[in-house]
Amino acid sequence: MTATDWGALGFNLAVSAGVAGAVILAAFAVAVRCGLHRIVDIAWGIAFAAVALTTWLLSAGHGDDRRRLLAWAATAVWGLRLAAHIAWRSRSHGEDRRYTALLDKARGNRTWYALRTVYLAQAALVWLISLPVQAASYSSVPLNSLAFCGIAVWALGLGFEAVGDHQLARFKQDPAHRGRIMNQGLWAWTRHPNYFGDSLVWWGLYLLACTSWQPALAVLLSPVLMTLLLTVGSGKRLLEKHMAHRPAYAAYATRTSGFLPMPPKKPAPANQIGTR
Incomplete structure (x- = not known):
């Protein structure tokens, strides 16, 4: 069996x-x-x-x-x-x-x-x-170390996604930020913390399913497909196409990682003009 x-x-x-x-x-x-x-x-x-x-x-x-x-x-x-x-x-x-x-x-x-x-x-x-x-x-x-690793990756992804969404929502609610690019918090480390977190969620669930090589191979398409959708499908690619015409977005994109969180290349100017 x-x-x-x-x-x-x-x-x-x-x-x-x-x-x-x-x-x-x-x-x-x-x-x-x-x-x-x-x-x-x-x-x-x-x-x-x-x-x-x-x-x-x-x-x-x-x-x-x-x-x-x-x-x-x-x-x-x-x-x-x-x-x-x-x-x-x-x-x-x-x-x-x-x-x-x-x-x-x-x-x-x-x-x-x-x-x-x-x-x-x-x-x-x-x-x-x-x-x-x-x-x-x-x-x-039974649950093993790989399963707990998967839950840890899932939790990190959920946290990244939820915190990123919360930070952006608070930023947009402040009238003083009208016409500005969101470049604070997690958004200073990646242009898409919500999409990055989303991909981690599904890589974490994938690890939870890796109880042997057979299911690991059978369901690998899932996290790969989700990551592709978020990066080159309807997520990041379409959003950045829409944002490209904003004057301040090009400078923001130059110093901020496109997907994987990384330290910004230089401090973000305080007087950027644009909107997300």
């Missing part, structure tokens, strides 16, 4: 695909009714939490209970915090410029184009990226 119950895990993969699809399609229905496709960004974290909860329930009796609990709790805390933050940040705002630009490319019905290119794609990504959570829950291997 192997440490991972592959048969039960296969059934879980099928069910979790349905759960991810159901959450994202529910978001689609709400978005169409409200006329705001940015709602899918809130559903992103909720879908991960739903997949993790489903996995925890289905994996009872198939995996180590403490590993199952950690996989569920870590994913739910990350996903629900992210969903709450995005919901708070986007209150009273109109459509996200990314979705406006995307839907402007539609030929024919914009609603069905959004369903194909945004919602179904996001449902598939939730399923793929959540593979470590599902695999970890079906392993009978």
Whole structure:
């Protein structure tokens, strides 16, 4: 008998695909009714939490209970915090410029184009990226040093992401900072502390699933895919493209690391002009 119950895990993969699809399609229905496709960004974290909860329930009796609990709790805390933050940040705002630009490319019905290119794609990504959570829950291997290392990496990532979001929110709330680039706190060490933290979260969950070489290899796509999405996909690349025209952003980008936290090359000028 192997440490991972592959048969039960296969059934879980099928069910979790349905759960991810159901959450994202529910978001689609709400978005169409409200006329705001940015709602899918809130559903992103909720879908991960739903997949993790489903996995925890289905994996009872198939995996180590403490590993199952950690996989569920870590994913739910990350996903629900992210969903709450995005919901708070986007209150009273109109459509996200990314979705406006995307839907402007539609030929024919914009609603069905959004369903194909945004919602179904996001449902598939939730399923793929959540593979470590599902695999970890079906392993009978008790928690070991690698698992605790994974939780430490997850905690560091969650902290980086949450602190970065909090610092940026406080910066933007101060009227004195209107028209300025955020270059304080974690944002002085990396231009994207939230994205960096997000990637660490999924590398940490990946380590939690590495109970042998088989699951380690099988779910490696998850953290790699998340990191690519954040760096060259819809995260860092699109945000920096939008910010490139701001006068102060070029100087900020020159002295501040693009992703991995590093000391700034020189102190940030206090009179920068621009906005994030």
